[in-house]
Amino acid sequence: MSVPSSDFSLREIALPAFGPSLLFGMGEGAMFPVLALSARDLGASSAMAGLIVALVGIGSLVANLPAAALATRYGERRAMVGAAAFSLLALVLCLTATSPWLLGLGVFMIGLASAVFLLARQTFLVEAVPLQMRARAMSTLGGTMRIGLFIGPFAAAGFIHLMGLSGAYWMAVLAMLGAGGLSLVIPDLETRATTGAAAPARIHMRTLMRQHARAFLTLGTATALVSALRACRQIVIPLWADHIGLDAATTALIYGLMGGMDMLLFYPAGKIMDTRGRLWVTLPSMLIMGTSLLAMPWMATGFASLLALCLVLGLGNGIGSGIIMTIGADASPREGRTVFLGIWRQITDLGSSGGPLLLSGLTAVASLAVGIMTIGSLGLLAAWMFWRWLPRKAVSR
Structure with missing residues (x-):
């Protein structure tokens, strides 16, 4: 039974519901434009650089089903915090990479983390938002990710101007820190699953x-x-x-x-x-x-x-x-x-x-x-x- 939509406002949960996704999108948007250039600087061919960029999507594809198991076992909020922390490790690897393969591993890890984060965020909102407002919640979630991806390259531009290509990754580090920190400190949203009913069987x-x-x-x-x-x-x-x-x-x-x-x-x-x-x-x-x-x-x-x-x-x-x-x-x-x-x-x-x-x-x-x-x-x-x-x-x- 869903919560009456008349008693619910997306605006009241905007920060805990969409803030982490906006920051996570900014982190990804900051690094995407420089991945191929970083690979080329490390000696990769154009074909290898293209493969390294594609590893984000490949990582997400590989991680979807394990992500579901992780979110089910540890809960959506913990999964988001863990995904942000894993992304930070991946970004450190990208920053310190001495070969295209190490850069590719970092990029692949970011794809893995992205699958966990997005699945956990979607599941969290499905439970928290009344059915009558579900599409607005999902479209806003998609919209905030797009806004983050759009803002990310512009935010990274200043860092790149001061620090070179590595500046984009440092911008991504700050965004991921924000996403993980916000996921950690915000209170859990009240969901329909926490009304005293017994937990459903797996x-x-x-x-x-x-x-x-x-x-x-x-x-x-x-x-x-x-x-x-x-x-x-x-x-x-x-x-x-x-x-x-x-x-x-x-x-x-x-x-x-x-x-x-x-x-x-x-x-x-x-x-x-x-x-x-x-x-x-x-x-x-x-x-x-x-x-x-x-x-x-x-x-x-x-x-x-x-x-x-x-x-x-x-x-x-x-x-x-x-x-x-x-x-x-x-x-x-x-x-x-x-x-x-x-x-x-x-x-x-x-x-x-x-x-x-x-x-x-x-x-x-x-x-x-x-x-x-x-x-x-x-x-x-x-x-x-x-x-x-x-x-x-x-x-x-």
Whole structure:
């Protein structure tokens, strides 16, 4: 039974609920832009530098299911503190690395910590927030992470100016210290799980997968397509900008403006999902993103047209903030929820890993335009799957 939404305000829990995620996102955002450059400085080839950057996502993929076990055993709050501490160790390794392999190990460790932190934060909010406000909570969680990732590079710029590339990692250290310290000192949120009821029995992962196979195969697959679309979007824009002759500075401007659009609408979108239903946001989000990518090879022939399409793409992604976490939370059972969400993250991370591989393969055997349009068609497929399997009305159970 959920807490009445009339007695609950997200504003009252903003700091404990979203503060750690904002700081964690800032830490990751500070280091992401310099990972490849650091690898090159240590003697890595361009291919190896790309692999080292990819180790963040690989680490997250590997850690999703162990993260669920850790959060279940030690609790979400302890898991977040531990993840922040583990990230600090990883950043020290990055700072002291004398070879690309040591840097790669540090980056991989950050990916592991990220999976633990985000899963623990999502599970914590699912329990703490009334069902009638779940989408707003999930979209705000996604929005704060995006804000952190957006602010991080700007915050790191001053440190880099004073200290060189290592300054980005020191900025990340400060952010991770803040995330871990805040997670440690803030009081636990009052959750629906702490109402005096007996703790639910633990359910084996295999049992959950069997019991909820339909949800994983239908809505889980649809959200994996969302992840694939989002991951490819970050690759498509610089590649197509280069294809039409735009320089790196212009491409960065386009990318930054699109990132700003991403952050504008996360809360209104969450409110619409809570009051009108999940389909009112997921369907337009996928249709907008898919259509934008399908149109890119045909319409984006210069700066203005590419910028316009990227802003529309950012709009589609922005209104979809939190949809993966919200749909996963809706589908999750009360007993075994953390493990279920770990499996859900594993499925969606497979999408974010597989999408770029599909794009790369299609580009190699056909062309970049064919690859982009194929990825765009995945957005339309996801829209159809959401239309087919998502409830038409707001969740009220």
